[in-house]
Amino acid sequence: MAAGKAALEQLLEPGFYENLERKTKNFVDQIQNYCDSKGYKVSIPYIGSIFWIAFSRERIMQSDQIDPKSMEKFKILHHTLLQKGVYLGPSGYEVGFVSAAHSEADLAEAAEKMCEAMDVVFE
Numbered sequence: 001m002a003a004g005k006a007a008l009e010q011l012l013e014p015g016f017y018e019n020l021e022r023k024t025k026n027f028v029d030q031i032q033n034y035c036d037s038k039g040y041k042v043s044i045p046y047i048g049s050i051f052w053i054a055f056s057r058e059r060i061m062q063s064d065q066i067d068p069k070s071m072e073k074f075k076i077l078h079h080t081l082l083q084k085g086v087y088l089g090p091s092g093y094e095v096g097f098v099s100a101a102h103s104e105a106d107l108a109e110a111a112e113k114m115c116e117a118m119d120v121v122f123e
Helices: 002-011 014-039 071-081 104-121
Strands: none
Touching: 002 014, 014 104, 071 104
């Protein structure tokens, strides 16, 4: 119960969710801007602290709109990121999360490694 109470106290602090969304936006924007500058066919939708990597410029609203062939790109991304010390869920159908525990420095490092991994995906 003490852990639950401590978590709730943190979640109820003013600006908690706004800060989490800002960190997510900054993280996603760094990667998206890089991919855009390289002409990579990638979009990274997000809401709140949740993000998802799509190897498409189309707006995907449900899983059956995902091109199954794009999972080959995700496999390369996932493997490359593991080698760089960044863990995403093992499926391109899963979402990622930014947490309160992620510092700005953590996210900047992860974004840099994600950009490097995108170069491997699209080489």
